[in-house]
Amino acid sequence: MTPEPASVCLGCWQNLHMPIPLRGPLSAPFRLFGIKPSRMNPNTCTICEMAFSKIMKARAVTIDATIMFADLRGYTALTQTIAQNGLTQLLDAFYDDCAAAIWRYDGILNKTIGDAVFAIFNFPVRREDHAVQALQAAREIQQSFGRRRAELARSIGAGDVEIGIGIGIDSGETNFGEFGQSHRDLTAVGTVVNRAARAQAVARSGEILVTKAVHDRTRGMVTADGSDHLLKGFDQPVTLFPA
Template sequence: MPAPREDSHILYLNRQIDELKRLADELDVYLHPFQPSLPWSVFEHLQRLGEQISHVKQTASLLENERQKSLALVDISQIVNSTLDLNEVLRIVMDTIIRLTGAERGFLMLRDKAGELVTQVARDWERESIHPSDFAISRTVINRVISLEQPVLTTNAQLDPRFEGQDSVVAHNLLSILCVPLKVKDELTGVIYADHRLRAGIFSERERDLLSAFANQAAVAIENARLFESTKKALEESLEKKHLEAQQRLFERMVSPAVIEQLDPDKIQLGGQRAEITVLFADLRGFTRFSEHQAPETLVAILNRYLAAAADAVLAHEGTIDKFMGDSIMAWFNAPIPQPDHVLRAVRAALDIQFTVSQLQQELPRVYRLSFGVGIHFGEAVLGLVGTEKRLDYTAVGDCVNSAKRIQENTTPGQILLSSEAYDHVAGKVIVNPVPPIHAKGKDRPLQVYEVVGLIE
């Protein structure tokens, strides 16, 4: 058979006491007619028996209340420690305190980093949060708890000589007040404050002792929740840092590290600014036909090697890679950091692309040997962040970009074509061959271009 529950024993004991009291009353009624013939001591003993039975019942009731509170304390410990969410822990703590003590309101305050007490949660007897405008409490009582690090109990603050003349007590008409310290490892971390503004004598030493015992458990639970929250935040910050570092590494593969070091993140805003730049487009000639005869895995591997060679050449001359578009790359110079020799940097990058690709071709089988056609143009464009706060692209927009793309489309494998506008900035510094003007798509007039073959030492 299952063991009888403890509360069933209590109920049985109460019934036995009630039955004993009933029998005593019946005996008194039965003996009353024989009162003249019986010694008076019989009735005295019978009366005393009734009084003792009533006292036993009252004592049993008090013990049962204490037992219920002790059981509640155990339950509270389990509930409070069932979650590590700080806000949830604070809410549970406060609602439980009000339920156990019969308080009208409850406030839980914790010390911040500066050591000041800050109200973390305020609840009423209806389990509703109290608006900050209704935080009418006794700072005198709270300060006394902090200074003594001991509980403070008053059954009627209006008549308590300890708080006579205190403005907060008088102004807010506070009656029953109970305040206990929260301690973790003998260090005061906050206070629990409960009161009743309408009734005196709500709290007694029992509520004080119960709340003090509960406060010890609550303080540990709150500290655990705070540590968990702190650890979680540190972990999130660590993950965010790693994410930012990964983004930084990706950005460094697109923009020269020397340029990155000079950028001010606080000055980069959504939108654009006009700037004179030199735009470079490089495209793998014949790649479309080449791709028709290759497996996807092989195609991607070969493409990455060529694009890496072009990107490295651009970054070596502190250019900014705008984007990779299939088998081509777009880059520019003179932004976001001004470069007085930006046209010459673009020409040198293009020549380095040729040289690097020629070396790469020697490492690859003949079938994988491809060449870039490079177009370079100088002009005005709008540069800036385009997109949304969640997804931004730092890009260049304008006819300057379109012209560079059209020039590149007219190159042959391994050829570098330079617009006349760009050539004007490097004349005397580069070796060029004259070529016929090109009829670019979308242009009303032919574009004058030059083929770059080298640099003048």
């Protein structure tokens, strides 16, 4: 179940000390000026999407963040075998489970890319334990989707195609801001983003793979041994831990 939005924008309150109403009668005047809950996280607002004056002046800032990519396994195969309404039902379930968990743990759902989602933790809502928050969100995604996977597969007629979610997480310094000239995109870029994406690419269905940075920041939540992986775009092996 998707969490209820906060009464005021958490990002504006934390970063600008401004109580921007998101719900109720007090929010009406703000909506007239286009200030409303963000689509990235309903606990933040469209002011946060503009990334505040600091980012708008600098175009990009370096932040300490945790990045999560989650990909729906089996979707591509199913596009060849099931009807469009079944694909829509599957994607809706996937996006709903991801959004609910990401928002619950103060992340933003920065992008949906086909059958994958890209989430950022520690901006605009600051959390010292953002790596912990991201891992908790990832585990909740796997648990929520796992509970309904069998019924969903029957409902859409998946047959022998296994559906599930693979997740990759990395943590560290990344650039966040608006990028592009003809089409500006508010997002995060850098090595941490790339490494999280590549970790997701090698994760099996139902698996969460985290980097050593996440392993070290999550205070014993990850107990499995790591193994080295040759990830596309990285010259040296990257140690990943099942979480």
